[in-house]
Amino acid sequence: MKIRVLLPIVVDIFNEEVKQEFRNYFPETTEIEVCHLDYGPASVEGEYDEALCVPNMLEKAIQAEKDGCDGVISLCGADPAVKPAREVLNIPIVGAxxxxxxxxxxxxxxxxxxxxxxxxxxxxxxxxxxxxxxxxxxxxxxxxxxxxxxxxxxxxxxxxxxxxxxxxxxxxxxxxxxxxxxxxxxxxxxxxxxxxxxxxxxxxxxSFAAAKLLENLIAMNIKQSRLTYMTPTKKMYKQRER
Amino acid sequence: MKIRVLLPIVVDIFNEEVKQEFRNYFPETTEIEVCHLDYGPASVEGEYDEALCVPNMLEKAIQAEKDGCDGVISLCGADPAVKPAREVLNIPIVGAxxxxxxxxxxxxxxxxxxxxxxxxxxxxxxxxxxxxxxxxxxxxxxxxxxxxxxxxxxxxxxxxxxxxxxxxxxxxxxxxxxxxxxxxxxxxxxxxxxxxxxxxxxxxxxSFAAAKLLENLIAMNIKQSRLTYMTPTKKMYKQRER
Amino acid sequence: MKIRVLLPIVVDIFNEEVKQEFRNYFPETTEIEVCHLDYGPASVEGEYDEALCVPNMLEKAIQAEKDGCDGVISLCGADPAVKPAREVLNIPIVGAxxxxxxxxxxxxxxxxxxxxxxxxxxxxxxxxxxxxxxxxxxxxxxxxxxxxxxxxxxxxxxxxxxxxxxxxxxxxxxxxxxxxxxxxxxxxxxxxxxxxxxxxxxxxxxSFAAAKLLENLIAMNIKQSRLTYMTPTKKMYKQRER
Amino acid sequence: MKIRVLLPIVVDIFNEEVKQEFRNYFPETTEIEVCHLDYGPASVEGEYDEALCVPNMLEKAIQAEKDGCDGVISLCGADPAVKPAREVLNIPIVGAxxxxxxxxxxxxxxxxxxxxxxxxxxxxxxxxxxxxxxxxxxxxxxxxxxxxxxxxxxxxxxxxxxxxxxxxxxxxxxxxxxxxxxxxxxxxxxxxxxxxxxxxxxxxxxSFAAAKLLENLIAMNIKQSRLTYMTPTKKMYKQRER
Amino acid sequence: MKIRVLLPIVVDIFNEEVKQEFRNYFPETTEIEVCHLDYGPASVEGEYDEALCVPNMLEKAIQAEKDGCDGVISLCGADPAVKPAREVLNIPIVGAxxxxxxxxxxxxxxxxxxxxxxxxxxxxxxxxxxxxxxxxxxxxxxxxxxxxxxxxxxxxxxxxxxxxxxxxxxxxxxxxxxxxxxxxxxxxxxxxxxxxxxxxxxxxxxSFAAAKLLENLIAMNIKQSRLTYMTPTKKMYKQRER
Amino acid sequence: MKIRVLLPIVVDIFNEEVKQEFRNYFPETTEIEVCHLDYGPASVEGEYDEALCVPNMLEKAIQAEKDGCDGVISLCGADPAVKPAREVLNIPIVGAxxxxxxxxxxxxxxxxxxxxxxxxxxxxxxxxxxxxxxxxxxxxxxxxxxxxxxxxxxxxxxxxxxxxxxxxxxxxxxxxxxxxxxxxxxxxxxxxxxxxxxxxxxxxxxSFAAAKLLENLIAMNIKQSRLTYMTPTKKMYKQRER
Structure with missing residues (x-):
């Protein structure tokens, strides 16, 4: 089992501690990866910060699935990106x-x-x-x-x-x-x-709660309902111009 | 009075119609501006699309206030960007x-x-x-x-x-x-x-409902509660790298 | 546009102030009429007072529609007569x-x-x-x-x-x-x-809130749902004997 | 024990039947009085009708207490006059x-x-x-x-x-x-x-339900809370002019 | 009319007082029986106590119906045994x-x-x-x-x-x-x-409240809904071995 | 880790299947015990059945803790005995x-x-x-x-x-x-x-859900709140006489 923990912030000061803590939550055989954002807020302390962390969170979540992860954690008490990610992922994601x-x-x-x-x-x-x-x-x-x-x-x-x-x-x-x-x-x-x-x-x-719930979902072979979180319709997404 | 209508989409096919319709909603003295997004989704049809339209919506909302608008409308049935914008704006914003x-x-x-x-x-x-x-x-x-x-x-x-x-x-x-x-x-x-x-x-x-409610808020001199929508704490926001 | 403000009380001490205040709420072209009750309580400070103000309020509301008003306001924080008036009026009424x-x-x-x-x-x-x-x-x-x-x-x-x-x-x-x-x-x-x-x-x-909401309803051409507020069935209403 | 049943209508076609039915609900020693309205609607089939029955209902309720009744029933599925009556009565009133x-x-x-x-x-x-x-x-x-x-x-x-x-x-x-x-x-x-x-x-x-509940309240010596249904403040009530 | 009051406790210290109090709640013609438990807790002060009082409460309730009682009261503020008893009784039971x-x-x-x-x-x-x-x-x-x-x-x-x-x-x-x-x-x-x-x-x-409600149900000829409280399916119930 | 699964029924027809299924839910190192009741109903299909299964369920739950189990499962969709057991156990119990x-x-x-x-x-x-x-x-x-x-x-x-x-x-x-x-x-x-x-x-x-949740609680070192599920006060519990 491989899971990836997404920190919705552009600083890496929590990465090591998160990695160590999560190590305790899972059996040894579980691969745990922790990543922070490339762009977005330094921390999530309100709706504005949350809005700005979500685009990169979604990219990271999609990448995690591509990289073979079995599940993803949005590591923040406000669950940023969890709902939109559920629409584009075929693996479970859990918010803290x-x-x-x-x-x-x-x-x-x-x-x-x-x-x-x-x-x-x-x-x-x-x-x-x-x-x-x-x-x-x-x-x-x-x-x-x-x-x-x-x-x-x-x-x-x-x-x-x-x-x-x-x-x-x-x-x-x-x-x-x-x-x-x-x-x-x-x-x-x-x-x-x-x-x-x-x-x-x-x-x-x-963090512990999210880790265990995610582990359960993977074990139980259940994930987000596709009736609640439907796959996005096909459409053009324009990137920010430089 | 000047208001700006934000369309959470990168296409401009609705701009003209919106402008004409909104013209009917307001007295002649009201300045109405309509703008679509520079980057984001072609339409908002789910949580994923919404997440991707919000960053530019917020920039547009902030710009509207800078440009002297008295209020902003988020023109979409799912109210994208309304809550985060309330944190950073000192003018009212209403979602459709x-x-x-x-x-x-x-x-x-x-x-x-x-x-x-x-x-x-x-x-x-x-x-x-x-x-x-x-x-x-x-x-x-x-x-x-x-x-x-x-x-x-x-x-x-x-x-x-x-x-x-x-x-x-x-x-x-x-x-x-x-x-x-x-x-x-x-x-x-x-x-x-x-x-x-x-x-x-x-x-x-x-659209009509949002237009009239916004007009009211401006007239009544009331806007979002700063206890519910607090000004973001100061922090670094990292831009996407090219 | 012509609107009538109904005060659910038999004294006229607020009429002038109400008229002046409401003048500020509407554009100049709006005709504003303020009227108090012929019979009923001196003020509405409970269920009993409210019950006694309603019959004349309803007569005043019906008269307002007959006089060509586009909408009516029940000027009281407890919304007296609003629900029954919605059954007999074909114009909107809003409670404060x-x-x-x-x-x-x-x-x-x-x-x-x-x-x-x-x-x-x-x-x-x-x-x-x-x-x-x-x-x-x-x-x-x-x-x-x-x-x-x-x-x-x-x-x-x-x-x-x-x-x-x-x-x-x-x-x-x-x-x-x-x-x-x-x-x-x-x-x-x-x-x-x-x-x-x-x-x-x-x-x-x-008061301001009710004024603006009523103005909106008239502008938007919407009013009370006839499924919620059905027209009274035909029947005899006996008047109080002298 | 003496109770009075108030019918919120100006016709007396139900009086006899109500009297007979209520006779079955109470022990023989209970005095049962049934009265219809002097003025108001022929029947209560909506908010408007209800509003018009309430003033006389209140008078009848107050009279019932003056006449030594121990409790009053508002005999209608919409409970007309129950809340305002609770403010002015010192005996219980129950709605059907x-x-x-x-x-x-x-x-x-x-x-x-x-x-x-x-x-x-x-x-x-x-x-x-x-x-x-x-x-x-x-x-x-x-x-x-x-x-x-x-x-x-x-x-x-x-x-x-x-x-x-x-x-x-x-x-x-x-x-x-x-x-x-x-x-x-x-x-x-x-x-x-x-x-x-x-x-x-x-x-x-x-009807049966209201009768028994009222009987209970009287037996248990409990009635409406005066914190919810406060005695009306003293004020002028102007009567309808002839 | 005969009713039985079940005390969910194995001590009899309240029996006499309950009997006397209940005597005041009912007309003289009502037969009132009070019984405490043969086995179970000394008092009900939590979920655990409640669980232990229920089996004998159910036996007592069933016996009450067999003995010709018209209704049963579960005399405790937590309503022990009321729901399961409703499944097996054809007479009403009310919890205090x-x-x-x-x-x-x-x-x-x-x-x-x-x-x-x-x-x-x-x-x-x-x-x-x-x-x-x-x-x-x-x-x-x-x-x-x-x-x-x-x-x-x-x-x-x-x-x-x-x-x-x-x-x-x-x-x-x-x-x-x-x-x-x-x-x-x-x-x-x-x-x-x-x-x-x-x-x-x-x-x-x-206690008074339960007594009067039960009396009402009997008088009104209504009892628990058999759609909510269905008769138990037939099955083996194994007794505790000695 | 040792957990015990309690079946609220006196028949053992499900024991083997439950044991095998639960084996799949846990890592090999987890000891899993399955037990059915000594007295109570053959199955739980209503409030009455549930009431009768609880006393022995509680005994089994208490015994499980005495036997060194780290947690208990009440294996039934209606969660029999879970609330009372929480009062007497110092280990977690989860209902399916x-x-x-x-x-x-x-x-x-x-x-x-x-x-x-x-x-x-x-x-x-x-x-x-x-x-x-x-x-x-x-x-x-x-x-x-x-x-x-x-x-x-x-x-x-x-x-x-x-x-x-x-x-x-x-x-x-x-x-x-x-x-x-x-x-x-x-x-x-x-x-x-x-x-x-x-x-x-x-x-x-x-069953799977309860198993995983219980495993989590044990891992996270959390259990029922003692403010919601207080330890029973000391009292006499009388046993059924033979």
Whole structure:
């Protein structure tokens, strides 16, 4: 099995960490490739950024299928390019946002997402509405740290824990989702810290969630419905002129 | 007042007709400009096409504001670029899909949309969910004519009438929306023909709807909420290399 | 074009102001008539008041059509007489409540209404449910000032601003609606004051909203669906005996 | 215990039958009074009719409380005057529409209503939305017989049975409601006939339902919430001039 | 008329009180029988307890019908055994949870439930979702007193009042439900005390609510829909070995 | 990793097939145990059957944890015992119904379930409501074959295909779920046959879905929220007397 993880950003600062983390998610026999964008935004922190990352994301997704990949991951809490890619791919693609919401839906009567910035709140809420699980989404909170500053793990962890406790106590969340795939490697620690405070709730890592869901789809031989995501009609696409 | 109508397609076959139709929508003093894309798809008939039209749509929208426009219209039933443009614009932008749905919501207890192809059904349904009026949307039907073939007005009209009658009789629609902005100039005729058959229901032209809503926003001095559509954080955007 | 504005109250203290305000909403060529009731309540502050204003409202609406009006406005945040009038009119009628909610639905992911008294909260919430946009209505707040005391503009403005800030900060409203048509001429000022506090959100004047929506319907040649609002069957209506 | 049944119509053709039927619903010790309107419509078959019956209904309801009644029934499937009456009464009032929907909600996963004419469909659907049980309402069908022609019991029964079978087979209704209080005395027969056809489903008589619910409220010493239905603020109500 | 009240617990400490209370709910001619379980949990405070009470509840329900009862009550706020019993009974059965929610739905625009322990919150919320009235349920609060300690009536009353005031002031509840059938005989007192504090809202006793609804169903000759609750197919049921 | 699959039935006819199928779902290193019930129903075809299978299911689930299992599967489309088991287990448990619905939610805008008998329709619909994905569930169809007769694979396959085509064409399902875990080993074949008919939609095997989801939860170190599924309070549970 070969899968490719697409980062919707033009910087490569997360590549190595993503590769290492994903290594833990899969059996040794799985080939894992991680790639960032050639053109697009430095990070996805709103609808505008998302719009600009999608064209190259789609090219990367199509290339992944050509290169023999069995599945693709859109590594971002807002699931950029997932819907259009489903139209042009014959392999499954999973977004980190939708994947994490499905696990939260399964394990608790309500959940909250803690994301990076207020800018992405509406966008992520819309993901939940289109997915159809919005009745269980109690709130979307944010740590007010831009994506590219998530490298300060300690600060991130402290802020996340604070918001998670508020999500439980004020918003009555019974499960928690890390809203940004840049928040890697801290889900289990945060789950443990919440437990110490008396809150034994699942903390869901969206990268891990997407990885496992994709693995399942491949194993189960199922993918996007072609009735929902129809193959694009043939037409001319004009390239940007230089 | 000056407004600019953005067609999310790289062909100019609709420009003249759009210009003439929009002339009827506004008082003489309103300046109306119509432009098509420099790069992107020949038509928007699915998520993939939409994704590829958005980058240039955003550039066009930004340019419109720079050129002193008071508002922008995204002329397509799927509202491409509307949400990201709201983040970067300080003038209002209205999509034809959302505009038409609001009028239908006002005038009837339920409505149906008749669009071009099955490919766009999910996309348009998602527009209704994000807008929050999906409980009144009974069905999305289609005439099975690609956007660029809508120039055969007679065929289009006949097919639309047929599907509209089915929407009323089978799906219990009480109002009807033309699902594609390529279906210009036929709303009143279809409304009349349905009345002759005993169905006195509003038939809503999405271009007209968007034009009037935008005019209103400008007049009322209101625009997109900056809490929902926040200004993008500063960051690097890398251009496609030649 | 000739339109008539119906005030659902037996006092004429708002007539002049309404007339002046509406003058600003329409082009000079539009004839605007404002009328109050001959019998009914002094103000509409609940279901009981509303019930008592409707019979004369309906007579006034029917008279408006007979007098050649192109459309009618029910000038109240609870939309009295709008639904029954749609059955007997062949011209469009728009309520200020529903109109304002549609604009809020368009411009933000959530909105709150600030109205006069707690008495009208359930009634207005029901308007949103029947219209089908209740999933975006976060809260209905009130300034605790009766309709007829809204003439003290300064007090009204201060109270409105206070509740609007609470709506944003506590109820997560991203757009705001003035819940009573007696709250005239302050929307733009409040919008400005909220912006000064860092909240750049649309503040929607329900009178203005209704005026523009009605103007649109007339221009677009669409009106209420006769499948939703059927012409009353013929029957005897007995008048009140003296 | 003394209760008063208000018929929202100016004719008295149903009074005797209603009295007799209600006699069966209550223990002998309950005093039952039935009254029709002094002014208003001959029947309620739409929003317009409803609007015109409400003022006298309210007067009758207030008089009932003054006369020592313990509760009031609004005998119509569209619940005219129920909400405004709740504001001015200190005794409970129940509408036949809402009462029947609650029993259907209890006994089945879905229900349909069979009413008189297409004119009332939207109105009754709105009752279900305001009550909050619309997710279980599968359809509203009609027999196309005006209220005042329901006296031909045989024709009514045949038509009702036909529509009920369609409601079960096509709309997947698991319980049925007689949508008009003029459809008296046939619920049990229809229930039996449906059972003979293999459909063992409850058929709910709205008059009976309202009677029993009201009896319960009185017994349980509960009535409308004063937070939802606040006492009207003091104000002038101008009477119609002669 | 003969009805049997089933307590889903193996202790008999509530039997006498239940019998006395139910005596007040029914006319003298009604035979009332109260029985507790032979095997199962000491109290129902969660999904696990509920699961264990159901088998004997079902046996008791079937026995009740064999003994000529006209109806059965499942006396618990979580409605244990109600759905499966509906499949095997030809007489109606009503749960205290669902019954109380229907009355609250009728009398107010929103309601809250105050129950015993946090353990039952999800379970009761699910009851509201399956019943279809969850859009009106604002919150479920708890007094943190186990079922079997509800015998200290004073402590219970004080705690209930406190939570009810919070439900009104913080959760905007307009009606209140006692969430446990062990909270007997205090509804009217609490209703009075809330009124003294300015909150004239209905306080609904779930036992009383279930009793009256069941009485109605019997009187109206309606019961569970056999399309929703089908008779079990014939099959072998293996008993537990000794 | 060791997992145990619980069949909620007292017959062992499916054990071997389940074991073999599950062998395909997991890597070789996973220990898979399959067990049926000691007491309870021969099959689960309704609420009554489900109620009777739960007590032993809970014992088996508890035993599984004691025996060192890392997770448990409730192998039935109605998810018997899943919620109560979550309260008493410290390892995850997944139901086949909920698992299959989550995959369908991910891959399509709407889905239908094809189950065994009409008896289970309401029960499965309730699963979707409690899970929170009911807005995407278009219909539940059935092949009218009892669980224990599913051994005739050919008949089952033919009937399933027929109903699936109807689900797509009439109910507009875009993904399909096998509603009973007795329908093993046919998902891929049916998916292929539907594709041949022009419908390229995912067909989801509920056993496979549950297996993979459980595997994920164990890998991701997440399980049921203890805020939703609280540990039962200490109390006496009385055993059935012999």
């Amino acid at each position: 946002g939708e994947a994490s919401m499905l696990y939260a839906t399964l394990l608790a009567k309500s959940f909250s997402i803690v994301t990076v910035l207020p800018n992405v709140v509406s966008m992520v809420e819309n993901v939940s509405k289109m997915l159809g699980v919005d009745s269980k989404l109690n709130s979307i909170r944010y740590v007010n740290i831009p994506v590219l500053e998530l490298v300060d793990k300690e600060k991130m962890e402290t802020s996340l824990l604070e918001e998670m406790v508020l999500a439980i106590e004020q918003d009555k969340a019974h499960a928690l989702i890390l809203g940004c795939t840049g928040m890697m490697g801290v889900a289990s620690i945060l789950q443990e810290k919440l437990k110490e405070r008396g809150y034994e709730v699942p903390v869901i890592d969206p | 899909g959302e505009a038409s749905m609001l009028y239908a919501t006002l005038l009837a207890k339920s409505f149906s949309i008749v669009t071009v192809l099955p490919n766009v059904v999910s996309m348009v349904e998602n527009v209704s969910k994000m807008l929050g009026v999906d409980s009144k949307l009974n069905s999305i039907r289609y005439v099975n004519i690609p956007v660029l073939e809508l120039v055969d007005k007679e065929k289009m009209e006949t097919s639309l009438l047929e599907e509209m009658v089915l929407a009323i009789e089978q799906d219990k629609a009480h109002a009807l929306i033309l699902g594609c902005t390529g279906m210009m100039g036929v709303a009143s005729i279809l409304q009349e023909k349905l009345k002759e058959r005993g169905y006195e229901v509003p038939v809503i032209d999405p | 409540g529903e109109a304002s909610m549609l604009y809020a639905t368009l411009l933000a992911k959530s909105f709150s209404i600030v109205t006069v008294l707690p008495n009208v909260v359930s009634m207005v919430e029901n308007v949103s449910k029947m219209l089908g946009v209740d999933s975006k209505l976060n809260s209905i707040r009130y300034v605790n000032i009766p309709v007829l005391e809204l003439v003290d503009k300064e007090k009204m403005e201060t109270s409105l601003l206070e509740e609007m800030v609470l709506a944003i900060e506590q109820d997560k409203a991203h757009a705001l609606i003035l819940g009573c048509t007696g709250m005239m001429g302050v929307a733009s000022i409040l919008q400005e004051k909220l912006k000064e506090r860092g909240y750049e959100v649309p503040v929607i004047d329900p | 529409g809402e009462a029947s929907m609650l029993y259907a909600t209890l006994l089945a996963k879905s229900f349909s209503i069979v009413t008189v004419l297409p004119n009332v469909v939207s109105m009754v659907e709105n009752v279900s939305k305001m009550l909050g049980v619309d997710s279980k309402l599968n359809s509203i069908r009609y027999v196309n017989i005006p209220v005042l022609e329901l006296v031909d019991k045989e024709k009514m029964e045949t038509s009702l049975l036909e529509e009920m079978v369609l409601a079960i087979e096509q709309d997947k209704a698991h319980a049925l409601i007689l949508g008009c209080t003029g459809m008296m005395g046939v619920a049990s027969i229809l229930q039996e006939k449906l059972k003979e056809r293999g459909y063992e489903v409850p058929v709910i008589d709205p | 949870g669902e019954a109380s929610m229907l009355y609250a739905t009728l009398l107010a625009k929103s309601f809250s439930i105050v129950t015993v322990l946090p353990n039952v919150v999800s379970m009761v919320e699910n009851v509201s979702k399956m019943l279809g009235v969850d859009s009106k349920l604002n919150s479920i609060r708890y007094v943190n007193i186990p079922v079997l300690e509800l015998v200290d009536k004073e402590k219970m009353e004080t705690s209930l009042l406190e939570e009810m005031v919070l439900a009104i002031e913080q959760d905007k509840a307009h009606a209140l439900i006692l969430g446990c059938t062990g909270m007997m005989g205090v509804a009217s007192i609490l209703q009075e005390k809330l009124k003294e504090r300015g909150y004239e809202v209905p306080v609904i006793d779930p | 119904g909920e698992a299959s619905m989550l995959y369908a939610t991910l891959l399509a805008k709407s889905f239908s379930i094809v189950t065994v008998l009409p008896n289970v329709v309401s029960m499965v619909e309730n699963v979707s409501k409690m899970l929170g994905v009911d807005s995407k569930l278009n219909s539940i169809r059935y092949v009218n074959i009892p669980v224990l007769e599913l051994v005739d694979k050919e008949k089952m396959e033919t009937s399933l295909l027929e109903e699936m085509v109807l689900a797509i064409e009439q109910d507009k399902a875009h993904a399909l779920i096998l509603g009973c875990t007795g329908m093993m080993g046919v998902a891929s074949i049916l998916q292929e046959k539907l594709k041949e008919r022009g419908y390229e939609v995912p067909v989801i095997d509920p």
